[in-house]
Amino acid sequence: MTGQVRTVDGRVAGRRGQETRQKLLDCLREMLSTSPYRDVKVIDVARMAGTSPATFYQYFPDVEGAVLEIAEEMAEDSGGLKELVDGKSWAGKTGFTTSEELVDGFLAFWRKNDAILRVVTLGAAEGDKRFFKIRMKVLNSVAAPLAEAVRNTQGKTDKTVDGSAIAGSLVTLLAAAAEHSKAFTSWGVKVKDLKPNLALQVYLGVTGKKPPK
Amino acid sequence: MTGQVRTVDGRVAGRRGQETRQKLLDCLREMLSTSPYRDVKVIDVARMAGTSPATFYQYFPDVEGAVLEIAEEMAEDSGGLKELVDGKSWAGKTGFTTSEELVDGFLAFWRKNDAILRVVTLGAAEGDKRFFKIRMKVLNSVAAPLAEAVRNTQGKTDKTVDGSAIAGSLVTLLAAAAEHSKAFTSWGVKVKDLKPNLALQVYLGVTGKKPPK
């Protein structure tokens, strides 16, 4: 499915080329997590990878192009988040555990990929369709099954409930909370307290009820 | 309070100088809402203002410095958001109206300043203390009185409720929803439907009850 990896000028990349390419991506990833996005320069990435800027431009059109590559990789990886919701029960105490595990897993994923997700979020907010699409893919890996869960849990009793809207809000909240957990700290909410609070919100949103104690 | 406006090299800016400075800020604001942050260049801002890059550097250390200026101005302006919560009632139908107006006002503010807020959000996420502080000021203008409202409404009956955590979550959600309203559209939630949904979440969060119909 994925065609051969190609250089910008159309050559087919071989073993050595792919290694170099990968090293550049790794170094870029590293750069992104240590410097402001605005200050990430091709020359720095190349230097860190022990190669020259010209080599960088063989494999990527520019910094943004390489960032998109990393982001797409990360988006593929986000497929695993589905398992946090799919086939889980939202009834009673088990339901609250589902909620806790979802929050935990989602925050862990976001934290693991925080640097690249920061850039994706910015790009999406700026209206870049490619970044927007990637962001939606990540969010949808949770939002889609979650909307289904809402419909299954509340849809029968209350036809006015909009599963997509609720699931969307919850996922949006989780993403923002993960990205700005520091803000909560400054509100006097410790990271340990944050998780149960989010879990509570998720449980409330999905089931429409307060959790059993 | 605000000392005289000074140039980078320490001179006091006069009438004409302040005009130029302001024009540069206005043009930068404009640039930010039309180009990706990464691509905003001093030379473009200067050109748009009908002046030279050297002039820009007389008034600001760099693009970031000027952006901080705009952001601080915006943060001052955010003080007015307090009025959306202060002295409002959360009881019954009136309470839901309070919630609706809060959502409306907050989203309007965010939309009006979306370009600069995007950059502030990025800076805060990247760990820049100056941007973080500005972002907290904006969020706190709503979060602080909202936390108080939560304590007043639920704190009496339930000691385990953490007003700061709930208010923080709600404000975080509102900010993220404002910044990424497009995501909701792609989930099939129209902008018109988004507001009531958020209002519902806010009402639920503050009062702990479902709203009266």
Add this chain to the structure above:
DNA sequence: CGGTAAGCTGACGGCATGACAGGACAAGTT
């Protein structure tokens, strides 16, 4: 061993950055 394609880089023109010195200008003084 020679041919072919992949892989890498030095070098270059172009543009942005950031600093400085000096010219233009406004406003008051003599």
Add this chain to the structure above:
DNA sequence: AACTTGTCCTGTCATGCCGTCAGCTTACCG
């Protein structure tokens, strides 16, 4: 009007990054 003073702007320059290309090196294959 000529002069003074301090503000304001820009031409210019050194530096550094961008993005491209020609050409050299390396690896593989018959």
